[in-house]
Amino acid sequence: MNIEWWQWAVAGIVLILAELAIPSFFVIWFGVAALVMALVVLAAPALTLTTQLALWTALSLAMVALWFRVFKPGFHKTRIGTSAGEVIGEVGLLVGAVAPFQRGRVRFQRPVLGAEEWVCLAESEIPAGERVRVVAVEGSFLKVVKA
Amino acid sequence: MSEGFIVVVAVLIFVVVTLAKGVRILPQGEEWIVERLGKYHGTLKPGLNVIIPYLDKVAYKLVTKDIILDVQEQEVITRDNAVILTNAIAFIKVTDPVKAVYGVTDFAEAIRNLIMTTLRSIVGEMELDAALSSRDKIKARLRESIADEAVDWGLTVKSVEIQDIKPSASMQRAMELQAAAERERKAAVTKAEGAKQAAILEAEARLESAKRDADAQVMLAEASAEAIRRVAAAIGDQPGPMMYILGEKYIAAIERMGSADSAKLVVLPADLQETVRGLLARGKLAV
Numbered sequence: 001m002n003i004e005w006w007q008w009a010v011a012g013i014v015l016i017l018a019e020l021a022i023p024s025f026f027v028i029w030f031g032v033a034a035l036v037m038a039l040v041v042l043a044a045p046a047l048t049l050t051t052q053l054a055l056w057t058a059l060s061l062a063m064v065a066l067w068f069r070v071f072k073p074g075f076h077k078t079r080i081g082t083s084a085g086e087v088i089g090e091v092g093l094l095v096g097a098v099a100p101f102q103r104g105r106v107r108f109q110r111p112v113l114g115a116e117e118w119v120c121l122a123e124s125e126i127p128a129g130e131r132v133r134v135v136a137v138e139g140s141f142l143k144v145v146k147a
Numbered sequence: 148m149s150e151g152f153i154v155v156v157a158v159l160i161f162v163v164v165t166l167a168k169g170v171r172i173l174p175q176g177e178e179w180i181v182e183r184l185g186k187y188h189g190t191l192k193p194g195l196n197v198i199i200p201y202l203d204k205v206a207y208k209l210v211t212k213d214i215i216l217d218v219q220e221q222e223v224i225t226r227d228n229a230v231i232l233t234n235a236i237a238f239i240k241v242t243d244p245v246k247a248v249y250g251v252t253d254f255a256e257a258i259r260n261l262i263m264t265t266l267r268s269i270v271g272e273m274e275l276d277a278a279l280s281s282r283d284k285i286k287a288r289l290r291e292s293i294a295d296e297a298v299d300w301g302l303t304v305k306s307v308e309i310q311d312i313k314p315s316a317s318m319q320r321a322m323e324l325q326a327a328a329e330r331e332r333k334a335a336v337t338k339a340e341g342a343k344q345a346a347i348l349e350a351e352a353r354l355e356s357a358k359r360d361a362d363a364q365v366m367l368a369e370a371s372a373e374a375i376r377r378v379a380a381a382i383g384d385q386p387g388p389m390m391y392i393l394g395e396k397y398i399a400a401i402e403r404m405g406s407a408d409s410a411k412l413v414v415l416p417a418d419l420q421e422t423v424r425g426l427l428a429r430g431k432l433a434v
Contacts, residue, residue: 023172024167024170024171024172025170025172026170030163049152050151050152050155053152053156053159054155054158056159057155057159057162060162060166061162064166064170068195068197071195078175080175081175081176081193081211081212082175082176082178082192082193082211083178083190083209083211083240083241083243083244083301113240113303113305114238114305114306115305115306119294137242137243137303138242138298139242139243139296139297139298139299139300139301139303139304140290140293140294140297140298140303140304141294
């Protein structure tokens, strides 16, 4: 049993189409690899099936690896809807002094998480009137540092 | 079939399965908790993620968008023992997915119950009228009291709104009755005040008329005194004209007596002149 080049091509197209139905983004690389295999088999029809399959697997893996280098999964265009949200890094004005064991109040120019004023915590003492930056959201408190 | 072929097919299947299980695409607005060998390992962010299928397991899938939490209607008893019905709606957001899944079994249910009990205790400290009219105060206190638990559960309560706050059916009836009674009381008071005012005015009118009557009598007496004085002055020492007037009146009076229906007998003094003179003499004596 041997696989013709056109069989590879059809399989490749079917796999790429399958990607639409299977929302997991890996079948497409098998499809692309299959299309490449069609070209390879067209150029060298003497390859055994075993070699062809091994080549196909290697090609698929290589393409996945390549894709991950290009895509950079850590990159985010927006943080809207994420847990930390867009709040981290927001700069506000401290209206009530904050100290390690004393809760302060911070006011923002535009409402943050549904309120303009938040109770805040800090690791160090910051007097009222300073500008502070949000570093974490802890329930209904914001953790701030001097901006 | 050669051994090589079987191995290659096995490798192929291994690669396909591994990639299928290992590549995870998360939509924006979701975060997944990954456990490696049963322990928390990491949180997957939106976008393309890779996990090791044989070690890692996606244990929880969290929505990190704002969650609309409907707090069901409940009966609350106020400090003055009135029953009111309240329900609320809360907007919460998972800000720490790890705490949200490991800090509490079901954070939505937990926060809903917390809001219900806190609402009960806040309204329980208020009088009925205060509870009905101070939603904003309830809201602020509700948010404050939830804050501490929210930290432990990695949740941020963005806002809590009291949707409905109304007296129960029987309470509503009682309030309506009370309002009606109040109106009736006011009506009765108004009526009584009217009557009182009327009585006072009447009495004043009587007083005023009595005063005027008295004045009139005094004036009348003064007038007759003046008339008598003038008559006496006019008469002077001559009894003639006076005798004439008196005699005329005397006769006229007797005539009236005689013309009355019941008169059977009219007695005329025989000596008219002497009689009038006697009258006059007595009058002079009195003066």
